[in-house]
Amino acid sequence: MLPQPSVSFTLPSVHDGTELDCRLFHPSTGPSHPGLPWSGHAAVVAPPYAPLGGCYNDAIVDVVAGTLLQVGYLVVTFNFRGAASSAGRTSWTSKPEQADYVSVIGFLAYYVHHLDRLSSNAHEMDPRPLPTLLMAGYSYGAIVAMNLPHLDTILAHFATPAIHTAEADIRLRAEHLAEAHNSLPASPGSPQRSLGVRLGGDEVISERNHDGHGPVSDSHREERIRESVGHLLSRAKLVHRPYRRWPSSQEAAADDGDEMHQCLDEVPGGIRFQSAYLAVSPPVGIMARLITFSLFNHLSLPWARRPRAVAADDTPLASNPTLVIYGGQDGFISYSKMREWTYQLSSASGSQFHHVEVTEAGHFWAEGDTIYELRDVVGAFATELADYHAESNSTPQGT
Template identity: 30%
Template sequence: MAHPYAPMGGSYDDRVVGIVVDEFLKHGWMVGTFNFRGAHGSKSRTSWTGRPEVEDYTSFAACFIHYMGYLQPYTARSSKTTHGDNLTPGQADTSPIVILGGYSYGSLILKHLPPVSDILRSSASAVSGSATDEILHRSRTLAQQSNTTWINTARSQEREGRSRTQRHEKPSPVIMGGEETTPDKRKTSRDIRRSVDRGPSGDFGRRLRSFSHSHCRRTDDPTPLPQEIVEIAPMIPPRVHYLLISPLTTPISSLAATGLGQKLWSKSKVVFEDITRQHPTLAIYGDSDIFTSAKRIRDWSEQLKKGTPDSLFSSVEVPRAGHFWVEGGAEEALRNALCNWDVVQEVA
């Protein structure tokens, strides 16, 4: 979920971003938030063009999508393999659903991301030591850590007879930082420095949260089970959806990102049809937004809905809601719009 314009205080801790994250977590989703460069103490600074921010989002999306694709959360419950055996995903026939979202400025950047198929294709041909290679290493490492934790926890529960009185621990965020590849493999070219911030304290991909499989072990277990390292299976390609909250319109969109080419609302009809035909998309906006023209979004939405018979685009216009969703009933309406989206209910 991408955040608003950093120079105006936007970051992954934004209130509206938090509302969206909260609703998805309540419905059992795994959620990833991140900071664009220059936001909330992150390195570098916000660009005038918006192009570096597109690279930031692309980098995080690549890492998160690969992380999700490598997860095997259900294998731990049914696996009878021993140490060293390869495990296959318990739901190999079901692709994970990935929703790429953005609020305000974040939605503007989202609309200029390359197609996910292109992101995955680029990852498949990553040069050793490049930023993309680093991202792949990071996602695989995080997924392997999660899979190992899940399977060891499940085996511990089996040993304990899956006691109904077992306590639950609160899920902790996964923190991304540091580096995966060795220093001699990492490149220092301009495109790599641009693509991902790899400092030890960097905020790239700072939080990935999980609301599933968060059981803790009893501390009085006299004979702990051997910890098992899980080998990850090939990544499962995701089903991609898009979520736009209070998307910007001209002239604000042009001022916030001068280098993104054609304005969001004047892209070719073919691009719009292609997006809505292949990927379910939801736009939520208020009719009293000072940064967005409700009429422009309304007309744009109708064009997308009626442009093709198989359009997967939908929109929700909230009366009297502004850009920050602080008006009476606005937050509740935003939450309801998210909850009523069919996609959200798929994992509930």
């Protein structure tokens, strides 16, 4: 379902700088409203377990990401460390993979911020609804997405990062690629202009070699990105502030202390999104324990830690719009654990947690027409989510 990416690029992980392969896809219109400007909704879709072949080319990732793209979300897919040709290797704790996901969220948030996303006839003084940032994943990617910190905690690490850190590099890469998108030519009467997003061809930065013949290679494109990041840094407004790196380990966080660093300044107005979550076939139960020993124990599963009722503010999965969809024939799921977990989260006071069980589906959604049921449920959730925030007069804080 996915077309060629608007741009393929790499990002350094905030865990240890490991380079992550990423792909970005631009939508052609807003959800359910052809001809209206793109409203800023965006999504990250994480792949399944790398040692079992999971990567951004996975068929379910393709269906989920392609569906989100079709209903108007800007989408990023990526490889965890150790997937396909990506550097590094899969951890036993999932903490590096969580940091990989955080790195992509930081990029996407700042990329969206820097895009010239309003049409020329939009009234600048009209209040804009807060866009949605949908954190999604399939299988292991779903487990990692559900275990992420609150979105405001994630974005706080990118607000004033010390220069020459992964967080700063991610911010500057996002700004560079967004500015490159904004600079692409688009005639006033073209479809790209009327949609409020200037789209390129198969590559958002379909640059040519200096001789004008043929596209640039991946290595050449990466070199240009690094040069542009350097130029942006040279003219960026810097401030002296304490800086704490992403807590890859307790020792690393403790070493930072309150030492002053040269840091990028906050962007005017800050970066704000409404959080939402989408988990496809999360392997709740024994397979989650086998995949990673610590992730399951730290996952926001209330029954795993305390036998009591939960309130919506106990976990972002209840306090923000969340959909969990899984198959009734999934051999990677403990259904007793799944039912207890989904019941507690959906029955919490004020909960926005929803779940759908597709009776005939297995873990790989290959049974009959179940893949189309998956597509339809994901599309309906994403469209309703986007439409709700577009029509709402409130602008809730991202959590």
